[in-house]
Every structure is written in C-alpha cells, then in structure tokens.
Amino acid sequence: MALRIAFLLYIWIPFLLAANEVSRPCVFPFIFQGKLYSTCTTNGTRKNQPWCSITSNYDRHRRWKPCTLTEYGGNSGGKPCFFPFLYQRRTYYTCTRKYSRGRFWCSTTGNYDINRKWSYCADNRLEESYPTEPCYFPFMYKNKLYTSCTTAGRTDGKLWCSVNRNYDMRPSAVFCEPSEKAPCSFPFMFKNTSYSTCTKEGSIDGQLWCATTADYEKDTKWRACATEEYGGNSNGAPCFFPFIYKSQKRNNCINEDEQNGQYWCATTENYDLDFKFSFCADTKLENLEPLEAGKSRMQPSVSGNHNPPKRQCVFPFIYGGKSYTTCTTDGFNSQSAWCSLTDNFDIDQKWKYCTASDMPSQNSTRPY
Incomplete structure (x- = not known):
C-alpha cells in the first residue's frame, strides 16, 4: 500500500x-x-x-x-485587455499585479472602477522591459509640467507618460498605446452632459480625455487626449496647413483612407509628392463633426469655432485671399455652406455653417 x-x-x-x-x-x-x-x-x-x-x-x-498568448480567466472569461483603463482613478496602459498575489491582470473595459470586469493577462503582454505601473499626472520632465502623454524627448513620435511625479529624478515611463486606435468622438455624453472638446471633468489627476464613442457612460471607452502630433512616418512632426492630398488643398486634419478612422495631416506642403504625415493632436479635432472612417473632410480651419450661438455671418469676408459676399462651400468636400464671423477669416479663423436665417443678412450686405 x-x-x-x-x-x-x-x-x-x-x-x-x-x-x-x-x-x-x-x-x-x-x-x-x-x-x-x-x-x-x-x-x-x-x-x-x-x-x-x-x-x-x-x-x-x-x-x-x-506562455499564454491570450488573456484568460477572471470574471470576464478571458476577454482581451482594454487600454487605457482606470483603476482606483489612475490611468493604466499596462497590466498590473496590484492586490492580485503577484499575477498580472487587466481591465476588459475602459473603467474598472465602474464595471469591475477583468482577465488575467497573456504572458506576451509582459515582455516589454518598461514598468507595469500607471501614469502619473501631472509629471515633470525637463522642468516642464505635463498633464497628458507626450512625445517630448523621443525621435520616433511615440506618446509616453511618466510613472513618477518627476521623471528627471526617477526616470521611469510607459508608452501610451491604446488597445483601439479610435479617434475622439465629438460630441460625447458624460454624466448627462454633452462634450464637444477634450475635458478634465471626472479626472482626478487633471488629465485631458475624450470618449471614443458617443456615450461614455454606456461604453466606457476613452483615450487620453494628445495635445501634439504623434506617430506617422514623420514621427510626430507638426502638421503643415494647407497641404495637398489627391491634388486637393486640405486645410484641416482628415481621416480619408485611414483604416482606423484616425485623423492625420501632411507634414509638408504636398503629401502627393513627399508622402509624409503625422497623426493629429486630439485637441485639433474638437471642432470637427464626426465622420465615418475612410471618408474625407475639408474644412476652413482646424481651430474654427463653428456654429457658435447667436453669431451672424460677416459679409464681405476674406478667405484664401479672396473676397466673399455670400456663404460658400469652398474648402469643403461636401456641399455644406459656411461663412466667416469676421471680415477676415484668414486672420481670425472664426466661422460657422450657414442656415436659412443667414440668407437675409447675406442678401442685405451684397453690393449691387
């Protein structure tokens, strides 16, 4: 026996x-x-x-x-990680082993604090040598304060954040690489309020963020807003406006021919010749209307404040060095007419879409 x-x-x-x-x-x-x-x-x-x-x-x-090559277990049944996710109101772009007896886990939604859904991480997610810790906002880098991910100090255009208050004293960082390369969705709903810009509301660390779907409360999908260009084959070089793409002048970021719907811009005067681009800062998209991936857009300005309440068209106005006495579709791929809110759009960059109520104003100011 x-x-x-x-x-x-x-x-x-x-x-x-x-x-x-x-x-x-x-x-x-x-x-x-x-x-x-x-x-x-x-x-x-x-x-x-x-x-x-x-x-x-x-x-x-x-x-x-x-090695496990996919997520497994947890109360999500092995659903994939979602990055970034919030845990104890901190921003994670990596798996973590806090309070898990040494095993790495991740949230499977954008907000663990709300949804409490998680999986154990695939081992190949842990292969990078950088820390598995949350971003620390705001952080200091070369005596400058950052409240969002940045490309500063890098030549490859990758966004990163410090995991310590002062990167110069304790140099440790993670890349800000989201699971889904989706752009901000403006406007989006958060706590029964509609947002058409990146916001700090609900952010304990003052980080600018946006939802990547129309309803954050329903989907809890979000991204930290980049305040500068990043990535692309120009490694985050600034946008050049206007630029030529498909033989047309573009005055704004576009998502034409971009598989994930991300907005991009040329970084030289003529993309058709140079083929150089970066992905646009999210804060440059705040005045763009939502557009399906793969469609094109041309608008007068990335910084234009369109459809402000109770503002009237100003005629005549200067656009592209030309005088306009009526609403125009110049600068657009669509037939949406627009007008300037000052007498010189080239200088002030203020505009709105024209409505029927603008027509009397338009006609009364037209010289005969």
Whole structure:
C-alpha cells in the first residue's frame, strides 16, 4: 500500500507543481543557457511552444511555464485587455499585479472602477522591459509640467507618460498605446452632459480625455487626449496647413483612407509628392463633426469655432485671399455652406455653417 501511494505521488506531484507554476507570472528578463531573454521563447523546445522562466535565472532554478498568448480567466472569461483603463482613478496602459498575489491582470473595459470586469493577462503582454505601473499626472520632465502623454524627448513620435511625479529624478515611463486606435468622438455624453472638446471633468489627476464613442457612460471607452502630433512616418512632426492630398488643398486634419478612422495631416506642403504625415493632436479635432472612417473632410480651419450661438455671418469676408459676399462651400468636400464671423477669416479663423436665417443678412450686405 505504501509503495502504491508513493507511486501515485511520483506520478501526480509533477503535474500539481506544473499547475502551480502556470499560475505564476513570467519573470523578464531571465537567463537561459547563459543568454538573457526579455520575451517568451521557443528555444530549447521541440514543439515550438513559447515558454518563460518564472525566476530570473532558469539555468540555476529550472522553473518555467508555458506562455499564454491570450488573456484568460477572471470574471470576464478571458476577454482581451482594454487600454487605457482606470483603476482606483489612475490611468493604466499596462497590466498590473496590484492586490492580485503577484499575477498580472487587466481591465476588459475602459473603467474598472465602474464595471469591475477583468482577465488575467497573456504572458506576451509582459515582455516589454518598461514598468507595469500607471501614469502619473501631472509629471515633470525637463522642468516642464505635463498633464497628458507626450512625445517630448523621443525621435520616433511615440506618446509616453511618466510613472513618477518627476521623471528627471526617477526616470521611469510607459508608452501610451491604446488597445483601439479610435479617434475622439465629438460630441460625447458624460454624466448627462454633452462634450464637444477634450475635458478634465471626472479626472482626478487633471488629465485631458475624450470618449471614443458617443456615450461614455454606456461604453466606457476613452483615450487620453494628445495635445501634439504623434506617430506617422514623420514621427510626430507638426502638421503643415494647407497641404495637398489627391491634388486637393486640405486645410484641416482628415481621416480619408485611414483604416482606423484616425485623423492625420501632411507634414509638408504636398503629401502627393513627399508622402509624409503625422497623426493629429486630439485637441485639433474638437471642432470637427464626426465622420465615418475612410471618408474625407475639408474644412476652413482646424481651430474654427463653428456654429457658435447667436453669431451672424460677416459679409464681405476674406478667405484664401479672396473676397466673399455670400456663404460658400469652398474648402469643403461636401456641399455644406459656411461663412466667416469676421471680415477676415484668414486672420481670425472664426466661422460657422450657414442656415436659412443667414440668407437675409447675406442678401442685405451684397453690393449691387
């Protein structure tokens, strides 16, 4: 009987240990055969199963686990992570192991504090060497205060945030890379209020943000608003307005031919010749009306304040060096007529869409 029990233990203990090891997180970087690994690897296996060490030195401890390549478990049943997400009113762009006995987890909605939905993280989400901590807003970098993610100090145009109050004293950061590359959705609803701009409302750390759907309360999908251009093949170089695209002059950010609906701009005078672009700062989209991905838009100005209440067209007005005495569709791909709210749009950049009530004003100021 004792021999039988011993035999059963000999058979089952390795499986019990393996199950226990799987619940432990990968440790990156780790040493295997004298080489440092910062990602899961298939080296040393026969079946090309990615694996990782659960200590910093596999050669010494021989403890490992197969890497999970998708989220699993949690009360979301393994739904994918959603970044960024709010947890205890802090902004996370990475998985975290706070209050989870060392296992990394993520929210599967944009706000864990509201929805309480989560999964354990896939091991390959932990392969990067940067911290798994929330952004700290506002933070100091080179004696300047930042209340949003920035590309400052980088040459690749990637947005980042510090995980400490002062990056210069404690240089540690994460990239601000959202799960869904969706643009801000203006206007959007938050706490029964409609927002047509990025806002700090509801943000404990003063971070500018916007919803990426029309109703934040329903979908809890959001993004931190970028206040500068980022990414693209120009690595975040500033927009150049106006620019030429498809032989047309563009005076604004557009999302034409962009798969995810993100707005972009050329960073030289002629995109057709130079093919250089960046993604637009979210704060440059605040006066753009929602548009389906893949459609085009041309508008008089990225900073124009369209349809302000009780403002009247001013005729004549100057646009593009030309005098206009009527509402016009120049500068648009659509047939929506607009007018300037000052006598010189080129200088003041104030405008609105024309309505029927503008026509008498238009006719009364037309010279004969």
